[in-house]
Amino acid sequence: MRDGNSPTPDEQTQAAEVVGEPGAVQVIVGADRTRIVLSGEVDADLGAELAEATSEAEQRGLPIEVDAHHVTFMDSSGVAFLARLSIRSQHRVRLLRVPPTVRFLLEVTRIGELLDIVDDDQSAPFEPLGDGAPTA
Numbered sequence: 001m002r003d004g005n006s007p008t009p010d011e012q013t014q015a016a017e018v019v020g021e022p023g024a025v026q027v028i029v030g031a032d033r034t035r036i037v038l039s040g041e042v043d044a045d046l047g048a049e050l051a052e053a054t055s056e057a058e059q060r061g062l063p064i065e066v067d068a069h070h071v072t073f074m075d076s077s078g079v080a081f082l083a084r085l086s087i088r089s090q091h092r093v094r095l096l097r098v099p100p101t102v103r104f105l106l107e108v109t110r111i112g113e114l115l116d117i118v119d120d121d122q123s124a125p126f127e128p129l130g131d132g133a134p135t136a
Contacts, residue, residue, distance in 0.1 A: 032062065
């Protein structure tokens with residue numbers, strides 16, 4: 001028996017389809033820069049991981065680049081993360097392969113003015129230190 005507030009099986013299926021890809025943060029330390037790879041939904045659920053990535057990148061003292069190519073959604077937590085990185089880094093932070101939804105947020109919030117937004121990364125290939133395994 002179903003009450004009037006319970007979703008029907010069709011509504012449950014539709015709700016499941018709306019849920020996006022869970023977000024992820026990886027920090028990869030290279031010989032000459034630190035790369036932070038963001039993917040999926042970058043939101044408040046990633047708060048601890050974003051803070052840890054900021055700390056680790058800051059401790060390395062290398063230039064930081066953020067690969068946002070696989071970001072499907074970003075809220076104010078992601079924007080705050082990028083702002084925090086730009087303020088704490090000794091170097092100007094590079095944001096690589098920015099999807100349109102993220103680019104819109106950067107323009108509206110003007111955080112994009114604090115970052116170098118790079119569509120086609122023509123710099124030297126990124127070479128991770130050690131075995132190339134992410135550190136976070």
